[in-house]
Every structure is written in C-alpha cells, then in structure tokens.
Amino acid sequence: MTKFEILGKNDTRSGFGVGLLEAGQQNPNVVALCADLIGSLKMDAFIKEFPERFFQVGIAEANMMGIAAGLTIGGKIPFTGTFANFSTGRVYDQIRQSIAYSGKNVKICASHAGVTLGEDGATHQILEDIGMMKMLPGMTVINPCDYNQTRQATVAIAKYEGPVYLRFGRPKVPIFIKEDMPFVIGKALKLVEGNDVSIFATGHLVWEAVLAEEILREKGISAEIINIHTIKPLDEKAILDSVAKTGCAVSAEEHQMNGGLGDSIAQTLATHSPLPQEYVAVKDSFGESGVPEQLMEKYGLNAAHIVEAALKAIDRKRKK
Amino acid sequence: MAEKKSVAELKAIASQVRRDIVRMVHSCQSGHPGGSLGCTDFFVALYFHEMNHDPKFNMDAKGEDLFFLSNGHISPVFYSVLAHSGYFPVKELATFRKINSRLQGHPATHEHLPGIRIASGSLGQGMSVAIGAAEAKRLNKDDSFVYVLMGDGEQQEGQVWEAAMYAPNHKLDHLIATIDWNGQQIDGPTAKINDLRDLRAKYEAFGWEVIESNGNDMEGILAALQKAKSLAGKGKPVMNLMKTEMGAGVDFMMGSHKWHGVAPNDEQLAEALGQLEETLGDY
Ligand SMILES: Cc1ncc(C[n+]2csc(CCOP(=O)(O)OP(=O)(O)O)c2C)c(N)n1
Numbered sequence: 001m002t003k004f005e006i007l008g009k010n011d012t013r014s015g016f017g018v019g020l021l022e023a024g025q026q027n028p029n030v031v032a033l034c035a036d037l038i039g040s041l042k043m044d045a046f047i048k049e050f051p052e053r054f055f056q057v058g059i060a061e062a063n064m065m066g067i068a069a070g071l072t073i074g075g076k077i078p079f080t081g082t083f084a085n086f087s088t089g090r091v092y093d094q095i096r097q098s099i100a101y102s103g104k105n106v107k108i109c110a111s112h113a114g115v116t117l118g119e120d121g122a123t124h125q126i127l128e129d130i131g132m133m134k135m136l137p138g139m140t141v142i143n144p145c146d147y148n149q150t151r152q153a154t155v156a157i158a159k160y161e162g163p164v165y166l167r168f169g170r171p172k173v174p175i176f177i178k179e180d181m182p183f184v185i186g187k188a189l190k191l192v193e194g195n196d197v198s199i200f201a202t203g204h205l206v207w208e209a210v211l212a213e214e215i216l217r218e219k220g221i222s223a224e225i226i227n228i229h230t231i232k233p234l235d236e237k238a239i240l241d242s243v244a245k246t247g248c249a250v251s252a253e254e255h256q257m258n259g260g261l262g263d264s265i266a267q268t269l270a271t272h273s274p275l276p277q278e279y280v281a282v283k284d285s286f287g288e289s290g291v292p293e294q295l296m297e298k299y300g301l302n303a304a305h306i307v308e309a310a311l312k313a314i315d316r317k318r319k320k
Numbered sequence: 321m322a323e324k325k326s327v328a329e330l331k332a333i334a335s336q337v338r339r340d341i342v343r344m345v346h347s348c349q350s351g352h353p354g355g356s357l358g359c360t361d362f363f364v365a366l367y368f369h370e371m372n373h374d375p376k377f378n379m380d381a382k383g384e385d386l387f388f389l390s391n392g393h394i395s396p397v398f399y400s401v402l403a404h405s406g407y408f409p410v411k412e413l414a415t416f417r418k419i420n421s422r423l424q425g426h427p428a429t430h431e432h433l434p435g436i437r438i439a440s441g442s443l444g445q446g447m448s449v450a451i452g453a454a455e456a457k458r459l460n461k462d463d464s465f466v467y468v469l470m471g472d473g474e475q476q477e478g479q480v481w482e483a484a485m486y487a488p489n490h491k492l493d494h495l496i497a498t499i500d501w502n503g504q505q506i507d508g509p510t511a512k513i514n515d516l517r518d519l520r521a522k523y524e525a526f527g528w529e530v531i532e533s534n535g536n537d538m539e540g541i542l543a544a545l546q547k548a549k550s551l552a553g554k555g556k557p558v559m560n561l562m563k564t565e566m567g568a569g570v571d572f573m574m575g576s577h578k579w580h581g582v583a584p585n586d587e588q589l590a591e592a593l594g595q596l597e598e599t600l601g602d603y
C-alpha cells in the first residue's frame with residue numbers, strides 16, 4: 001500500500017482550468033489570454049463566465065506575452081495560456097525584458113510540459129523550461145503534482161504579486177493531494193517521513209516517488225518523500241533539514257538533468273552540506289512520440305528509476 | 321526524376337493517401353487529419369508531378385527542388401506522400417506517432433527519416449528555413465525551386481512576416497510559398513480568432529507575386545503551380561493562396577475546425593474509408 005489513497009484521476013491542466021475560474025471569481029482584476037489553445041488549456045469555464053476579461057490573441061505567443069505585460073499597467077493580473085514550449089523558449093526574450101526585468105505581475109501558465117504530452121513528439125515536449133525560467137531573476141517557478149495541487153497553485157499565484165511560471169501537463173494522473181492539504185508558495189510539502197534517503201520530487205514525478213516509497217519500504221528502506229512544488233524560490237531549509245537526517249538525496253523531475261530541480265538541490269547541498277545526490281531526470285536528450293507511460297519508462301522517469309536512484313544514493317552514503 | 325503522373329493517376333494516388341491519413345491517425349488515436357486531408361491533392365501534385373526530386377534522398381539536394389512543411393502538424397499527408405514516392409517503405413506508416421518510430425508526431429530529422437530536411441511543429445518557422453535554403457541554392461548556382469507550405473492560422477505568427485519581408489527584398493524569385501487557406505484553426509475560424517483579412521493585399525504590399533488557386537481540384541493545382549513557375553525568375557517570390565476544405569474527402573470531417581486534431585473512432589474510420597477508394601493497397 002502506498003501512503004496515499006488515490007482520490008481519482010484527472011489531468012493537472014483541468015486543475016488549472018478550475019483554479020483560473022476560482023481566481024477570476026475572487027478578483028475582478030484577474031484576466032486571461034490564450035494563443036489558439038483554449039480547449040487544451042481548459043480555459044472554457046473562465047471564458048464563459050468572464051468573456052470580457054478574456055483575450056484570444058491567435059497563434060502569436062510573443063504578442064501575447066507583450067500584451068500580458070501591458071495589461072499589468074492598469075492593475076490587471078494576466079494569466080497567459082499555451083503549451084509549455086510556446087510559453088518559454090518561443091518567447092524567452094519577451095518574458096525576459098517585458099515581464100521579468102520589468103517586474104510585471106504576469107502568470108505564465110504552461111500546459112503539456114515534458115514527455116508525457118506523448119504522441120506530438122519532441123517538437124512539443126519541452127524539457128528545458130524549468131531551467132530557462134528559474135534563471136530569470138525574480139521569476140517564481142511552480143510545478144504542481146496533481147489536479148488538486150494545480151488548482152491550489154493557480155488560486156495562490158493570483159494572490160501573489162510578481163511574475164510566476166506555472167507548469168503543468170496533459171495526461172490524466174492520480175489525484176492524491178487532499179483538498180485541505182496546505183499549499184504555500186515556496187514551502188515544500190513533506191508527504192512521507194523517512195530516515196534512509198530523501199526523495200525530492202516535482203510535478204508528475206511526485207506520484208512516482210510515492211510509488212517508489214512503497215517499493216523501498218518492502219525492501220526495508222525508509223524513504224522520506226518531499227514534494228517540491230515550488231522550484232524557485234527553493235525551500236532550502238526543508239531540504240537541508242531532511243538530508244541532515246537521511247544523509248543522501250534523490251531528485252526527481254520530468255525535465256532535463258541540466259538546469260532543473262536537481263541542479264537547484266545540488267547547489268543547495270554543495271554550498272551548505274555536500275552529500276551524495278542522484279538525479280532522476282532526462283539525460284541530455286530530446287523526447288519522442290509515444291504513449292506517456294512508455295516514454296516515462298524509456299526516459300528513466302518512473303518509480304522503478306527512483307528506486308534504483310535511491311539505492312545508489314544510499315550505497316554512496318555508506319561507502320563514504 | 322520520377323515520371324510525371326497523369327491527372328487520373330494523381331487522383332488515384334490522392335485517394336490512397338487519404339486512406340493512409342485516416343488509418344494512421346486512427347491507429348495511434350492522435351494526430352491531425354483535417355489539414356492533412358485538405359492538403360492531400362497539393363502534396364500529390366507536388367511530389368508526383370511538379371517537383372524534380374530524388375527519393376534516394378540527399379540532404380543537400382543539389383539540382384533538386386525542395387519542399388518544406390512549416391505547418392508540421394499535417395505530418396500524416398507528408399509521410400504518406402514520401403512513402404509512396406519511394407523515400408521509405410509504405411509499411412512504416414503503421415509506426416506513426418508510436419514509440420521508437422522514425423515517423424514522429426511532427427516531422428523531424430532526429431531519427432533520420434528520408435525526405436525530411438528540418439523539424440517543424442512549432443509554427444511560424446518554415447518560411448525562414450525555406451529562404452535560407454533558397455539563398456544556399458543561389459550561392460550554389462542551382463536554379464531549382466524551393467517550395468514551402470504554411471497554414472493560414474500560422475500567418476498569425478510574427479516570424480512569418482519577418483520572412484515575408486525578407487524574401488522580396490532579396491529577390492528570391494525561385495521561392496514558391498503556398499498557404500493552406502482553409503479558414504480554420506484550433507479554436508475556430510481564423511476570421512474569429514485573429515482575422516487575416518486581405519492576405520493578397522498584404523503579400524502584394526510586401527512585394528510578392530500573388531496567385532490564387534483551388535487546392536482541392538487537381539487540374540487547378542497543376543495550373544497554379546505552372547503559373548507560379550512561369551512567374552519565377554522575375555525578381556519576386558511567388559505566393560500561392562490556396563483555398564482548401566479542412567477534412568476534404570471525408571464528408572463528416574468537412575465544414576468546420578472540429579477535425580483539426582482529433583482521431584476517428586472505429587465506426588468513424590469505417591465510414592471514412594467507405595468514402596475513399598483503395599487504389600494502391602493499404603499499408
Ligand atoms: C508556435 C505554435 N503555437 C501553437 C501551436 C499549436 N497549434 C498547432 S496547430 C495550430 C493551429 C494551426 O492553424 P492552421 O495553421 O490554420 O492549421 P490548420 O488548423 O488549418 O491545419 C496550433 C495553434 C503550435 N504548434 N506552434
């Protein structure tokens with residue numbers, strides 16, 4: 001038995017859709033923009049309730065980012081919606097200059113991140129977005145793990161002042177975060193207490209980490225599972241407190257090994273408490289077309305790979 | 321170069337390509353049948369009549385005409401036409417969008433599929449690449465043609481207009497661009513999403529020679545491409561504004577944007593295949 005009950009199954013982008021509607025109901029300044037992907041981003045409910053607060057810009061993401069920046073001048077809180085690839089790499093300089101450097105309160109909401117978008121293939125499967133966005137000074141980067149947490153995060157970022165990158169995905173995945181569990185930007189969420197290894201996971205890999213914990217427990221290993229939904233600002237205290245107890249770490253993310261959550265954790269460990277760390281991430285390669293589960297397996301991103309990484313980290317700790 | 325097919329033969333090939341398209345997207349339950357079906361006649365005319373090309377495939381294609389697909393989501397029609405032209409085995413179409421395939425969801429060079437010279441899928445980039453290839457041909461003293469196809473919704477991307485401004489200013493007169501003018505995109509009709517308005521006037525103002533054609537009429541396409549070639553070499557790039565019907569050839573996929581990126585279920589597949597004659601044998 002995993003330590004978490006599956007409450008249902010849904011896509012994280014649907015959590016964004018309901019969260020956006022809720023944020024819109026709570027604050028009349030919340031507005032939304034989309035670049036010809038309303039259905040994919042689940043923005044229909046917001047558009048139906050607030051048609052005058054929605055802007056369809058067409059297939060023109062660079063223009064969308066500029067318009068969003070402009071909307072903040074006058075007090076609006078713009079949420080942009082498109083695929084993660086077209087939310088970041090496509091428009092990096094527009095975000096850098098008009099949003100991040102200019103300190104604008106834009107919420108960049110990015111669906112279909114990572115290999116789990118599946119059949120569309122590598123052109124659409126961005127695995128570099130966390131890195132690009134976290135490098136921008138002042139940018140908050142959040143990658144929630146299930147439908148409920150994505151809803152919570154969407155509502156939370158509307159109340160937070162400053163640019164945010166919110167990353168979520170396409171496939172239906174288990175819902176296991178209870179609605180009353182806390183969501184605080186920048187605060188890690190401890191899911192399972194453990195002593196032998198700390199597993200820090202984000203996005204779709206959090207459920208895989210929960211599955212891995214069960215497998216490790218059967219092997220007599222006590223894993224601590226920490227959900228890092230906010231990659232920037234990173235909850236360094238939670239990370240250091242955990243490894244002070246366990247002595248080794250695994251990072252797990254649906255992203256390139258270069259520049260992702262794992263590197264942020266490695267930076268924290270190297271500067272404060274050098275300890276063995278293993279990465280579960282894509283190893284410097286592009287993705288490809290396929291079914292999400294097949295791709296998670298092929299690119300080393302599922303529970304089995306987390307288990308393997310945990311065993312390796314523990315082994316390195318013992319050999320020290 | 322392969323022999324030029326007759327109009328009757330071209331129509332027969334087009335019917336088979338349409339069968340391949342619906343079977344491919346049905347098999348992986350994903351992909352984009354609408355634009356693929358709408359552009360089938362154009363692809364068949366290009367690869368089996370107009371273009372001088374060698375299915376033995378050489379990336380640099382010296383002395384050959386080139387084609388670039390900017391609206392990469394209509395990969396099914398591209399793959400089927402490449403396969404029937406001899407670039408790779410027709411049976412490989414069965415691997416479309418499946419793991420470990422060379423037939424990626426959007427065209428890619430990464431797996432070395434013969435016939436593909438650039439990745440596309442992220443919209444708005446193809447005309448720039450076509451311009452680069454045309455500049456290379458000019459440096460190589462190769463007066464073959466460079467063709468590029470774009471979507472009409474894709475015209476909303478700013479990069480398209482950066483390219484549109486460059487080509488006439490640099491007198492790229494062996495560049496023949498076509499727009500799949502089906503009036504549809506993902507969220508609805510282009511006129512409602514972000515209206516393209518007068519595309520002819522826009523391209524003419526940028527300095528292009530503009531022609532209009534019916535992309536679902538084989539004779540019409542051949543005439544338009546002949547016209548485009550006759551206009552080449554006069555200092556201007558040529559823009560072919562090609563009216564098509566999204567989903568052309570399968571009645572229930574026509575008339576709206578709904579089949580832009582949806583796969584048919586088993587019954588819908590049967591119904592679609594009932595409307596398309598098997599002329600060359602299914603893969
Ligand atoms: C840069 C970019 N933004 C968004 C998308 C998602 N997308 C894929 S196809 C499409 C609509 C394209 O419309 P059009 O060019 O008219 O093609 P059609 O729907 O007619 O096939 C969109 C928005 C994309 N592939 N690339």
Ligand SMILES: [Mg+2]
Nearest residue numbers: 472473504505
């Ligand atoms: Mg269109």
